[in-house]
Amino acid sequence: MVELDSSSDHANSSTQEQFSSAQDNTSNSDTSSQNAGTVGTRDATTSNESEEENEFGVKRLTRKWLLEFFKKDWKTYYRTFELNERLYLHYKGFVKLECMELFPELKCLYFEGNGLNSMKGLETNVQMRTLNIHENVIRKIEGIDHMDDLRTLQLSDNMIETVSGL
Secondary structure, eight states: OHHHHHHHHHHHHHHHHHHHHHHHHHHHHHHHHHHTTOTTOOOHHHHHHHHTBOTTOOBOOOHHHHHHHHHHTTTTOOSSGGGOOEEEOTTSOBOSOOSGGGOTTOOEEEOTTSOOOOOTTOTTOTTOOEEEOOSSOOOEEOSOTTOTTOOEEEOOSSOOOEEOOO
16 A cells, blocks of 8 residues: 555656646746747837937937936936036046037036047037046047136046147
8 A cells, every 4th residue: 555655646746747847838938929029129228229329339418318317317417407517427438529508507527538539519618617528539629718717627648639729
């Protein structure tokens, strides 16, 4: 009788193994059918990223990007662009100063550690006092002659060849 119980236990355990493996196969086929058709498709986040990048994959400083950035760092920035006097845009991967006309009251800009190759784009920021654009690839100092209040200009670790417009 003991032998009969042990064989029935063995039969029960093998039946349970077969049942669990059948469930695993069913769950795998369910997940594979759920994922079918999604390979290689683009979702909404991917398409939004392409709007903020140029054809070379370089991040662009757009109005939309700024709004998202301000939303994430809501303790530091006002949502109304004109009210912000400081911008901390260091180490973001931008190669061009864009949309700076949105900040007419801008007094301090931290833009170091990007791939900035030109100082153009700050023409409307006449109240600038501190400009930190070190650790970029700027070759020519230009476009800061209108900044009468400029007290600090940090340009170290750039590739400066020409100085003009001071």
